[in-house]
Amino acid sequence: MLPLPTFSVLSPRAVSDAAQMLTDHPQARLIAGGTDLLPSMKYGLFTPPTLIRLGGVSALQEISVTEAGGLRIGAGVTLRAVGRDVRVLSLYPALAAATRTIATSTIQAMGTLGGNLMLDTRCAWYNQSTFWRGALGGCLKCHSAPEGAICHVAPKGKGCYAAHSADTAPGLLLYDAEVELVSTRGARRVAVAALYGDDGRDWIRRAPDELLTAVILPPPPAGRVVHRKLRARGSIDYPLLLTAAAFDPDRGPRVVVSSVGPRPVELGGVAEAWEAGGVEAVAEAAYKQVSPLSTHVWPAPWRKKMVRVEVRRALEAAISGV
Amino acid sequence: MPTEPDDDLVLTLRVNGDRRRLLIPANRTLLNLLRQDLGLTGSKHGCDVGDCGACTVLVNGAPRLSCITLAAEAQDAELLTVEGVAVGGALHPIQAAFHEQVAAQCGYCTPGFVMALKALFDERPDPTDAELNEVLGANICRCTGYTKILAAARQARERMNGRST
Numbered sequence: 440m441l442p443l444p445t446f447s448v449l450s451p452r453a454v455s456d457a458a459q460m461l462t463d464h465p466q467a468r469l470i471a472g473g474t475d476l477l478p479s480m481k482y483g484l485f486t487p488p489t490l491i492r493l494g495g496v497s498a499l500q501e502i503s504v505t506e507a508g509g510l511r512i513g514a515g516v517t518l519r520a521v522g523r524d525v526r527v528l529s530l531y532p533a534l535a536a537a538t539r540t541i542a543t544s545t546i547q548a549m550g551t552l553g554g555n556l557m558l559d560t561r562c563a564w565y566n567q568s569t570f571w572r573g574a575l576g577g578c579l580k581c582h583s584a585p586e587g588a589i590c591h592v593a594p595k596g597k598g599c600y601a602a603h604s605a606d607t608a609p610g611l612l613l614y615d616a617e618v619e620l621v622s623t624r625g626a627r628r629v630a631v632a633a634l635y636g637d638d639g640r641d642w643i644r645r646a647p648d649e650l651l652t653a654v655i656l657p658p659p660p661a662g663r664v665v666h667r668k669l670r671a672r673g674s675i676d677y678p679l680l681l682t683a684a685a686f687d688p689d690r691g692p693r694v695v696v697s698s699v700g701p702r703p704v705e706l707g708g709v710a711e712a713w714e715a716g717g718v719e720a721v722a723e724a725a726y727k728q729v730s731p732l733s734t735h736v737w738p739a740p741w742r743k744k745m746v747r748v749e750v751r752r753a754l755e756a757a758i759s760g761v
Numbered sequence: 762m763p764t765e766p767d768d769d770l771v772l773t774l775r776v777n778g779d780r781r782r783l784l785i786p787a788n789r790t791l792l793n794l795l796r797q798d799l800g801l802t803g804s805k806h807g808c809d810v811g812d813c814g815a816c817t818v819l820v821n822g823a824p825r826l827s828c829i830t831l832a833a834e835a836q837d838a839e840l841l842t843v844e845g846v847a848v849g850g851a852l853h854p855i856q857a858a859f860h861e862q863v864a865a866q867c868g869y870c871t872p873g874f875v876m877a878l879k880a881l882f883d884e885r886p887d888p889t890d891a892e893l894n895e896v897l898g899a900n901i902c903r904c905t906g907y908t909k910i911l912a913a914a915r916q917a918r919e920r921m922n923g924r925s926t
Contacts, residue, residue, distance in 0.1 A: 441809045447768045448787040448833050470831070477790075477829040478810035490787075494834055543899030545817060545824045545877060674898030675812060 441481035441568070450492045454621055454652055457496055462623045462648045464489045469650055471499075471515055472550035474542065475558055483569035484559075485582045499553070499652060502526065508658040514553025514618075514651045518607075519544070521552050531656060533610035533664040533683060540668040541606045543675055553651045556608060556618060556631070560601035560639040560701050561677060562734045564591040580640050592732045600700060601639030602734045608635075608703045609683035609695040610666045616656045620649040628655065635702030642701045662687035665757040667749050671737065679737050680745055684753035692721060692754055696746060699731040718758070722751040774835045776801070777845025791827035791835055792816045795842060803843035803872050807901070814900030815873040817880075818842050824880040824899075843872035846879060855879060855917045864913035866904035873900045878914055887922050890915070 467489035499515030522538035577584040670676040697703035807815030811829040
């Protein structure tokens with residue numbers, strides 16, 4: 440049995456209460472669905488003294504239409520509810536599709552959209568039991584990493600390359616979505632494109648006292664957005680590679696690739712590649728730009744080759760509307 | 762509302778129709794609450810990290826992996842475990858189908874499959890094969906290879922919709 444460490448629990452009912460608790464208990468962690476947090480705590484990756492439960496905050500569980508004609512989705516809406524909402528299905532089909540690829544149907548019924556966007560970065564050397572990690576002396580990301588710990592992915596590097604694995608992020612980035620972050624100091628909005636950082640230990644640009652309360656989507660773009668997930672099995676697995684492509688007939692394509700580093704990355708030079716050689720040239724540009732590391736059990740060279748394939752497939756689907 | 766963290770909490774819930782009130786540590790999982798505090802060992806302790814589905818129970822009708830659910834999440838909730846699926850001593854059609862199709866070898870995964878399918882049938886009485894597959898994909902069986910489990914799920918669907926199999 441993997442026992443949970445000892446902790447205490449707070450159960451706010453309102454967003455303002457949750458923000459106050461987070462200010463009063465700076466070491467606390469937020470828990471919504473718990474589908475990533477509790478396994479990580481069972482693996483001893485971190486041991487917060489307090490958990491602040493968001494399940495009782497009903498204001499986080501609403502989906503509403505914004506004045507601009509987009510959607511505001513509460514961070515506590517389950518992935519299943521997002522994937523089934525008729526407004527999400529008609530306006531943002533790539534978001535609905537992404538939620539349906541996450542883990543399993545049971546986990547989709549537990550996990551939340553906010554939780555998915557806050558998902559910890561993952562690495563084959565990090566998401567292991569205390570015993571397993573201890574045999575290697577930990578790593579840079581491990582909470583209890585001893586002095587002299589190294590990154591097993593890039594032993595000479597000083598950074599952490601743990602992979603961003605939030606399935607909903609690439610599509611939301613292409614929909615130009617924002618998130619709302621709330622603290623006792625007030626509320627602010629951050630674009631999903633600016634939410635993540637370049638180090639797997641400090642991957643989310645959120646102040647410690649802020650909680651993510653909602654995802655705000657502008658009216659959908661003219662073209663189609665397509666989400667693709669590469670994984671070992673058709674169920675349960677975290678992504679080996681995430682690809683999202685958008686195609687607007689007037690503005691051309693956009694491509695986001697994720698699960699190859701600490702944040703989802705919108706590829707550069709896509710418009711130029713598209714002008715020069717269409718889908719194949721964009722796929723080739725993606726292949727040259729993206730270099731997966733050995734953060735996954737599956738080999739990095741194969742995942743690099745699949746960047747070309749997945750980008751081609753995603754972009755072809757976005758163009759054809761299939 | 763208390764703003765100091767609780768190390769222990771008083772939990773009130775209904776389990777298979779019975780009202781229960783317990784004092785538990787805050788770090789108790791729902792699975793350990795069922796197995797250790799309530800003696801309901803039908804929900805199985807498999808992977809312990811939410812991968813295998815053997816611990817699946819229904820909380821207010823929705824499937825949950827009880828090994829990665831805090832017992833605190835079940836406050837004031839209606840809980841259904843595999844012990845509560847048969848009514849009046851008669852097997853539920855899902856259970857009967859697993860029995861008739863011999864859809865178990867070691868049987869350790871069976872309660873989780875029954876509960877995951879119960880959640881599906883309660884919500885969609887006549888699911889498609891694709892919907893059955895999606896739900897079966899949430900649970901791991903290392904003995905049967907799923908063929909008989911799918912056969913049982915289909916048989917349960919046909920019987921519950923008044924069609925002969």
